[in-house]
Amino acid sequence: MSTRTYIGKFEDIVRDRFEVARAERGDRKAIGWISDFVPLEVVYAAGMLPVRVVGTGGLTPRASAVLYSNNCSFVCSYVEEGLKGTYDFLAGFVAADSCMQNRRGFDVWSNHVKTPFVHLLNVPNSVSELTRGFFRNEVRVFKERLEEYFAVDISSGSLSRAVGVYNRTRSLLKQLALMRTTTPPRLSGTEALVVSTAGTFMDPERYNKLLEELVAELSRGQVESAGPDGVRLLLVGSEVDDMEFVRLLEGSGGVVVADDLCTGTRYCREQVDTTGDLLGALSDYYLTRSPCPRMSPAMVRLERIGEIAKSLKVDGVIFQKIKWCHIHGGSCPVVKDYVEGLGLPFLLLEREYHLAGSGQLKTRVEAFYEMVRR
Amino acid sequence: MKIDDMVEEFRSRLDYLQKRPVRVKSKEQFARIKLDYFEEVRDAQKKGKSVVWVVWSVPSEILVALDLVVFIPEQYSIQMSTVSPELTMGYIELAQAHGMADEICRPHQSTTGMAISREVITPDCLISSTVPCDSYLMLFEVCSNIYKRPTFYLHIPTAAWETPGEEQVEYYQRQLEELIRFLEEHTGRRMDPARLREVAEISRKTNNYHVRIQQELRKAVPAPLTGREGISSFGILYHCRGRPEALEYYETLYQEKKESAERREAPLAEEKYRVGWVGALPYWKLTILDWMKKEHNTEVVLDINNSMPEPEIEEGLEPLQVIARRVLGYPGLRICYPYSAWREGFLHNCREFKLDAMILYGHPGCANLGGVYNMMKNDLRERLGIPTLTIDGDPIDPRVVSLEEQRRRIEDFLVTVVKK
Ligand code: SF4
Ligand code: SF4
Numbered sequence: 089m090s091t092r093t094y095i096g097k098f099e100d101i102v103r104d105r106f107e108v109a110r111a112e113r114g115d116r117k118a119i120g121w122i123s124d125f126v127p128l129e130v131v132y133a134a135g136m137l138p139v140r141v142v143g144t145g146g147l148t149p150r151a152s153a154v155l156y157s158n159n160c161s162f163v164c165s166y167v168e169e170g171l172k173g174t175y176d177f178l179a180g181f182v183a184a185d186s187c188m189q190n191r192r193g194f195d196v197w198s199n200h201v202k203t204p205f206v207h208l209l210n211v212p213n214s215v216s217e218l219t220r221g222f223f224r225n226e227v228r229v230f231k232e233r234l235e236e237y238f239a240v241d242i243s244s245g246s247l248s249r250a251v252g253v254y255n256r257t258r259s260l261l262k263q264l265a266l267m268r269t270t271t272p273p274r275l276s277g278t279e280a281l282v283v284s285t286a287g288t289f290m291d292p293e294r295y296n297k298l299l300e301e302l303v304a305e306l307s308r309g310q311v312e313s314a315g316p317d318g319v320r321l322l323l324v325g326s327e328v329d330d331m332e333f334v335r336l337l338e339g340s341g342g343v344v345v346a347d348d349l350c351t352g353t354r355y356c357r358e359q360v361d362t363t364g365d366l367l368g369a370l371s372d373y374y375l376t377r378s379p380c381p382r383m384s385p386a387m388v389r390l391e392r393i394g395e396i397a398k399s400l401k402v403d404g405v406i407f408q409k410i411k412w413c414h415i416h417g418g419s420c421p422v423v424k425d426y427v428e429g430l431g432l433p434f435l436l437l438e439r440e441y442h443l444a445g446s447g448q449l450k451t452r453v454e455a456f457y458e459m460v461r462r
Numbered sequence: 463m464k465i466d467d468m469v470e471e472f473r474s475r476l477d478y479l480q481k482r483p484v485r486v487k488s489k490e491q492f493a494r495i496k497l498d499y500f501e502e503v504r505d506a507q508k509k510g511k512s513v514v515w516v517v518w519s520v521p522s523e524i525l526v527a528l529d530l531v532v533f534i535p536e537q538y539s540i541q542m543s544t545v546s547p548e549l550t551m552g553y554i555e556l557a558q559a560h561g562m563a564d565e566i567c568r569p570h571q572s573t574t575g576m577a578i579s580r581e582v583i584t585p586d587c588l589i590s591s592t593v594p595c596d597s598y599l600m601l602f603e604v605c606s607n608i609y610k611r612p613t614f615y616l617h618i619p620t621a622a623w624e625t626p627g628e629e630q631v632e633y634y635q636r637q638l639e640e641l642i643r644f645l646e647e648h649t650g651r652r653m654d655p656a657r658l659r660e661v662a663e664i665s666r667k668t669n670n671y672h673v674r675i676q677q678e679l680r681k682a683v684p685a686p687l688t689g690r691e692g693i694s695s696f697g698i699l700y701h702c703r704g705r706p707e708a709l710e711y712y713e714t715l716y717q718e719k720k721e722s723a724e725r726r727e728a729p730l731a732e733e734k735y736r737v738g739w740v741g742a743l744p745y746w747k748l749t750i751l752d753w754m755k756k757e758h759n760t761e762v763v764l765d766i767n768n769s770m771p772e773p774e775i776e777e778g779l780e781p782l783q784v785i786a787r788r789v790l791g792y793p794g795l796r797i798c799y800p801y802s803a804w805r806e807g808f809l810h811n812c813r814e815f816k817l818d819a820m821i822l823y824g825h826p827g828c829a830n831l832g833g834v835y836n837m838m839k840n841d842l843r844e845r846l847g848i849p850t851l852t853i854d855g856d857p858i859d860p861r862v863v864s865l866e867e868q869r870r871r872i873e874d875f876l877v878t879v880v881k882k
Contacts (some may be wrong), residue, residue: 156824157834188596192833195801199837208800213592213599214615218636384590384615388604416827418600422607424561438562440603
């Protein structure tokens with residue numbers, strides 16, 4: 089089987105994500121989640137399937153009727169699916185208030201979608217002993233609510249097993265991330281994103297098997313290149329699970345060799361420490377891992393962006409934001425300042441959650457590549 | 463527009479008030495506090511005082527006790543928009559040219575422009591906070607980056623299911639201890655525990671007067687203070703909590719208005735409509751509230767400051783406990799929490815304040831409340847039979863929706879929907 093055929097499997101999963109999640113659930117309860125601050129291991133250790141709640145990118149008439157004109161299209165899109173009944177197979181819905189839009193998305197979901205169990209985790213925006221303690225408590229309360237509501241016991245053994253499974257996922261994804269960095273890359277940015285997104289709708293153990301096969305295939309060494317050599321890009325900004333967007337960037341002469349996205353490699357950079365108090369280590373992991381812009385101070389993230397850009401010799405940085413995303417929209421001047429200070433070209437793109445108006449976007453991207461090449 | 467102009471603005475307001483045939487003590491006190499405050503900001507660096515930029519939800523008591531100058535850049539930029547709109551528009555353009563997205567809260571765009579231009583007092587350090595919103599968090603990241611000054615981050619624990627309990631109060635209190643250490647380190651000041659106790663006690667008393675004004679007096683029918691008085695009275699609290707002049711002002715205001723209420727005297731004796739107003743306001747034309755009163759006999763008696771019950775703070779608590787309780791109990795802050803945390807309290811006050819109608823004010827830059835407007839509207843209609851108008855505008859930018867258009871929408875609503 090060729091590498092591209094392997095990738096095709098992941099593409100199928102992303103395309104059929106709602107059906108896949110329903111099927112993967114089997115006899116278990118499925119718990120929908122929003123925001124990557126939700127500790128999935130706790131859900132998995134409870135014998136349930138965590139399923140990432142996403143939208144589709146179509147029109148959102150139902151969501152528009154209950155939200156406000158300035159809610160970001162990601163929130164509108166997942167609320168739309170909730171209201172349509174796409175997620176009626178969920179036994180629970182868990183969110184973290186990682187941004188104001190998600191907090192209001194949670195409000196609307198709890199009120200209108202009526203998934204039986206709902207829970208919101210409150211996440212501090214900086215890391216200190218105090219905030220670590222706070223978030224540990226948040227994770228503990230979440231665990232206890234799950235146990236109580238569903239009458240299950242989340243034992244330390246099951247938690248340890250769940251952490252092991254997810255750590256394995258992270259390590260496999262990390263291996264794949266490294267394969268993007270060769271010249272030319274073995275895996276394109278689009279493919280990498282397809283692969284990481286697919287896992288959020290599946291049982292993590294089955295997903296790990298697919299990842300192992302893919303890693304083995306790519307490691308055999310006789311892999312066709314993922315595409316032509318292009319402008320080496322670092323992609324940052326709002327969440328991206330729209331393959332068409334990255335395809336557009338790469339189809340116009342770029343290659344996304346690295347990203348700093350919550351749906352991309354930010355997820356797999358670190359591992360949960362398994363040597364001590366597991367629940368504490370788990371909450372620490374979620375609070376302290378590679379930060380997104382809602383975590384302060386910004387410098388931690390900026391320095392990481394700088395390290396990636398330098399070590400992977402990127403030619404430019406594309407900062408994309410979903411319209412009405414205040415977290416990313418507000419942080420843009422700081423990132424721009426920093427990236428330009430490194431002497432790297434910077435492009436800001438505004439987009440909707442799923443691609444619209446691609447013609448104009450393409451023109452801007454091509455002009456950027458031109459400028460980079462000069 | 464420089465800080466000097468702001469000083470002049472309040473000096474002339476004070477002069478005007480002092481020359482009125484009927485002088486109102488609380489009004490003069492208010493203008494005097496503002497004047498003194500802007501003079502203090504203007505002269506801070508000359509007098510060797512450290513200036514700390516803060517988000518409005520940061521407790522100024524800590525800074526007052528350390529004799530630091532509190533500066534709330536957003537409040538300043540809003541105030542500036544009322545006296546110099548052209549300058550505000552220029553700052554917005556400057557911020558956008560530096561990559562700030564057009565959809566960010568305009569007071570934050572204007573603050574960013576102000577910081578980039580350096581036409582404002584430079585901070586020695588900054589204190590950010592997770593509440594009210596993401597936009598504020600990002601503003602402080604941007605400003606911290608511009609000035610390259612140390613920044614402290616406060617996390618407000620938001621509970622989805624209940625009002626903040628002792629656990630949350632203690633958590634916030636411990637952050638305040640860290641904040642004190644941070645300020646001591648970066649400003650060279652040392653906290654005197656006796657001074658902190660004194661400041662916290664002043665703040666507690668001030669807050670209790672404020673709570674009584676908001677929760678007790680504005681509830682009276684007819685309300686003894688106008689919506690504009692009720693809303694504006696809050697303006698000095700952000701930077702003056704813990705100062706004796708703030709206590710004097712709120713005590714005076716409370717006494718004046720209580721006496722009016724006892725005599726059943728009110729700015730609007732025949733209130734045709736008692737209205738709630740949630741969200742921002744067009745601060746650049748607060749006269750819209752006067753217009754509602756004059757043209758439609760409508761008084762705004764509820765806004766975010768009294769949008770849900772707020773308890774008074776009892777005596778005998780530790781200073782930081784007083785401050786933490788005060789911060790976490792404030793309705794203007796709790797309204798940023800998940801809806802489930804304040805829904806019942808909100809409906810309770812809407813009922814108690816005998817509202818005839820509700821105005822929910824949205825603006826493109828605010829994702830804080832817009833997302834729950836629909837639920838509030840449904841709850842008000844279904845549970846209390848109160849009609850709602852959702853209206854767009856902007857806190858500082860008249861170009862978003864003109865005053866005429868905003869008035870027209872309010873008028874249509876009052877005349878055709880609320881009509882009695
Ligand atoms: S796109 Fe931005 S505003 Fe929307 S949910 Fe994500 S972080 Fe929040
Ligand atoms: S108006 Fe909204 S966006 Fe602006 S500061 Fe207030 S809560 Fe934040």
